[in-house]
Amino acid sequence: MRINADLLASLANQVFDLGMDGRLSSEQVHLALALGKRLRGAWVNLVTAEFKQATPLFTEASKALDATNERLREAKESIDKIADALKMAATLLEILDRLLVTAVKFL
DSSP, rough: OOOOOOOHHHHHHHHHHHHSSSSSOHHHHHHHHHHHHHHHHHHHHHHTOOOSSSSSHHHHHHHHHHHHHHHHHHHHHHHHHHHHHHHHHHHHHHHHHHHHTTOOOOO
């Protein structure tokens, strides 16, 4: 049995991408880059590792890998939604600024 090395490599890359995205706090960036480095190191060690059977620990690792991958996908979508909402707010302000110019009277 082998761990899903392709998914682990993808996960490491996703964590690095998140850390370099520019939309996280500096603390989150440092954590993401450190975790990405450790995940990549785990991938290097696990890519050729073979296990005799699916032990409870192997099963736990596989499930955690899948769950973490899903959560990262959801997190990226949430960050994208926040960025989109902020862009919408900026667009709204541009429209409101143009609207104010057309006001005929202020109370």
